[in-house]
Amino acid sequence: MKDSRIRGAEIVIKSLVAENCDYIFGYPGGAIMPVYDALYDYADQIKHVLTRHEQGAIHAAQGYARVSGKVGVCMATSGPGATNLITGIADAQIDSTPLVCITGQVASPLLGTDAFQETDVVGFSMPGTKWNIQVRKAADIAPAIAKGFHIARSGRPGPVLIDITKDAQNELSEFNYVPCLGIRSYRPYPIVKDSEITAAAEVINAAKKPYVLFGQGVVIGNAEEEFKAFLDKTGIPAACTLLGSGALSEDHPQYVGKLGMHGNYAPNLLTNQCDVLIAVGMRFDDRVTGDLKRYAKQAKVVHLELDNAEIDKNVKCAVSVLGDCKESLPMLTEKVNEGKHDEWLAAFRTLEEKEKSAVVSLDLLPTKIGLTMGEVIRYINDYKKDDAVLVTDVGQHQMIAWRYFKYKTTRTQVTSGGLGTMGFSLPAALGAQLADLSRQVVCVVGDGGIQMTIQELGTIMQTKAPVKVVLLNNDFLGMVRQWQQLFFDKRYSFTELDNPDFVKIAEAYNMKATKVTERENLSDTVAEMMIHEGPYFLEVVVEKEDNVFPMIPTGCSVEEVRLS
Amino acid sequence: MNRYTVSLFTENFIGILNRVTLIFTRRGVNIDALTASESKEDGVHRITIEVTTTEDQVLQIVKQTEKIIDVIKSFYYKDDEVVYQEIALYKIPISSLDPGLEKVIRQYNARIISAEKEFVVIEMTGHKEDTKALLEILKDFNILEFARSGRVAVAKPMGTIEQYLNN
Numbered sequence A: 001m002k003d004s005r006i007r008g009a010e011i012v013i014k015s016l017v018a019e020n021c022d023y024i025f026g027y028p029g030g031a032i033m034p035v036y037d038a039l040y041d042y043a044d045q046i047k048h049v050l051t052r053h054e055q056g057a058i059h060a061a062q063g064y065a066r067v068s069g070k071v072g073v074c075m076a077t078s079g080p081g082a083t084n085l086i087t088g089i090a091d092a093q094i095d096s097t098p099l100v101c102i103t104g105q106v107a108s109p110l111l112g113t114d115a116f117q118e119t120d121v122v123g124f125s126m127p128g129t130k131w132n133i134q135v136r137k138a139a140d141i142a143p144a145i146a147k148g149f150h151i152a153r154s155g156r157p158g159p160v161l162i163d164i165t166k167d168a169q170n171e172l173s174e175f176n177y178v179p180c181l182g183i184r185s186y187r188p189y190p191i192v193k194d195s196e197i198t199a200a201a202e203v204i205n206a207a208k209k210p211y212v213l214f215g216q217g218v219v220i221g222n223a224e225e226e227f228k229a230f231l232d233k234t235g236i237p238a239a240c241t242l243l244g245s246g247a248l249s250e251d252h253p254q255y256v257g258k259l260g261m262h263g264n265y266a267p268n269l270l271t272n273q274c275d276v277l278i279a280v281g282m283r284f285d286d287r288v289t290g291d292l293k294r295y296a297k298q299a300k301v302v303h304l305e306l307d308n309a310e311i312d313k314n315v316k317c318a319v320s321v322l323g324d325c326k327e328s329l330p331m332l333t334e335k336v337n338e339g340k341h342d343e344w345l346a347a348f349r350t351l352e353e354k355e356k357s358a359v360v361s362l363d364l365l366p367t368k369i370g371l372t373m374g375e376v377i378r379y380i381n382d383y384k385k386d387d388a389v390l391v392t393d394v395g396q397h398q399m400i401a402w403r404y405f406k407y408k409t410t411r412t413q414v415t416s417g418g419l420g421t422m423g424f425s426l427p428a429a430l431g432a433q434l435a436d437l438s439r440q441v442v443c444v445v446g447d448g449g450i451q452m453t454i455q456e457l458g459t460i461m462q463t464k465a466p467v468k469v470v471l472l473n474n475d476f477l478g479m480v481r482q483w484q485q486l487f488f489d490k491r492y493s494f495t496e497l498d499n500p501d502f503v504k505i506a507e508a509y510n511m512k513a514t515k516v517t518e519r520e521n522l523s524d525t526v527a528e529m530m531i532h533e534g535p536y537f538l539e540v541v542v543e544k545e546d547n548v549f550p551m552i553p554t555g556c557s558v559e560e561v562r563l564s
Numbered sequence B: 001m002n003r004y005t006v007s008l009f010t011e012n013f014i015g016i017l018n019r020v021t022l023i024f025t026r027r028g029v030n031i032d033a034l035t036a037s038e039s040k041e042d043g044v045h046r047i048t049i050e051v052t053t054t055e056d057q058v059l060q061i062v063k064q065t066e067k068i069i070d071v072i073k074s075f076y077y078k079d080d081e082v083v084y085q086e087i088a089l090y091k092i093p094i095s096s097l098d099p100g101l102e103k104v105i106r107q108y109n110a111r112i113i114s115a116e117k118e119f120v121v122i123e124m125t126g127h128k129e130d131t132k133a134l135l136e137i138l139k140d141f142n143i144l145e146f147a148r149s150g151r152v153a154v155a156k157p158m159g160t161i162e163q164y165l166n167n
């Protein structure tokens, strides 16, 4: 009788195929070599992207997951390969990005002996993963992967790590893939309670100045339509968090802007004037709330949230609605009154004008000589399609790009929000681009951040992903310099950079590259970039010491938002 | 600050204790005592943790522990909401055995559970205050070793984990 058993390594690949995984971002090494060997035979079913660093692999998987809505998959060898994933794991955990990370591990008899390239990656990643497991038998591989995918993508998504010993990869076992449909101890979607909906509707219906804050929960729940229907019926103004951007088109008449430290003036200021605050799929991060003791104290808070641990964590609410907003929003919409809040909306528009004259017009239509980050984004808006994806790194450019990019559709915002990981954007943009080759993907990055993962230009070269990289070069670690200027008496301690010739570097990676230093060349070059077929690298030399405003300094209240 | 008993029902999954205690560590809440054992449900384990902290903090911790995939359910109780016991063992040199010691053992409802050539081991179950009181007295008898377990506790509210598992 023919032996129907296959090697564990092949089980890994077949399991990934069974989960409809079409891309693996990874980097090989000794302890994962059997899986790479098995992958060789499946090139027609799964594409593998060889990044230049494992951190690049996981950020690429994150970008892929955020744009596609699917689980991102990355793979690394044991020891240093596995530990290089840790930053991305932490990033994915705090931003609720679904990932399955597969790591090779030394053979099980060697475990715990400090063998070559052994690290306890399960221990390392335990607090940062939604779930992790070490597999030491081939027969356990498929169930672990099935469980991993289920956990990664369900409920509040997150990263899962599956560590597979080398002997398990080599062992023979039957392959029989059974998707995981449920786990006894895990209830990812709490059932929405009618009583909570009724209570929430009562509070909302009694409100004079209700105000909606929305976050990434709307995107994760695929509840954009349901959310819009709620707004359309109630007429309530709505502002978004960093990761909520795109869940509602900025053209919507009730869209009033962005929240948080560098968000818009009106949405921050008026948080302390509404009477009912309706939070949908957002978690009251401290970058949004500022000083909690002076945050929305006058308001009754209604919180629609999937994760029970987020309810009352930072802000105590009057009514909580636990459950997926895809389910709870339509129930709520049915019970709330139709409404219009023209006067209240006008209050936002008045302050919006104030922000326009004090900040926005100077950023977008500058009169001084130096180029501003804002005008670069203005041109990107001019030439972008509605569903273009903006991927940003971390720093001033991130906040400026976010502030001025016109979000029209969902899944167009990819950035490292909760962790603020410099080096995120270049690999994440690659992953975002591979998730949908037909979309424009624009990566906006600073001169500091790009040098943390600049080697991923090599991956872009190899995959030919048509990413548009826009480097906003101010020769400074700009955001830190801004803080030094404002809060450390202009003591610019180690924030100035001597930079290389970035265009030469990009060209060395076979990328079309241009450097813009003059305003008159900016519009045309951005236009050229946006219609260019392949990858494109644009360096814009911007004002060295520009600041991002509005700003709520740390420890201040949302109403202390500064315009300068 | 108050004393709370956190009671967790979990799957018997590798590393579960680690995962649970990490939640306490991260919030800087010290674990006063911990016990772990099987429950009456097949495959369901229970972990009992005693902490001294604020109610806000313990509530957050309980919610965070419930996010752990293999935690079925967590609860927290004030002292008057649980029935609990701890066990204490006291090792006393044979040379200290005298009628005075016998009286103490009776008075505290303790008992000798092992008599070795050079020492005896006295056992007592009760609340921490009781086992500590006995410890203070036994210090006069040249006590050699003392060990006390964490809490074993059952809740006074009548809900059961089966009800939770079944709905």
Ligand SMILES: Cc1ncc(C[n+]2csc(CCOP(=O)(O)OP(=O)(O)O)c2C)c(N)n1
Residues within 6 Å of the ligand: A393, A394, A395, A396, A397, A398, A420, A421, A422, A423, A445, A446, A447, A448, A449, A450, A472, A474, A476, A477, A478, A479, A480
């Ligand atoms: C890995 C990492 N290290 C340090 C920081 C702290 N940090 C936040 S913003 C910033 C400066 C970013 O500079 P640059 O990439 O040049 O962007 P700019 O602010 O100038 O737009 C630094 C160092 C971080 N967020 N991530």
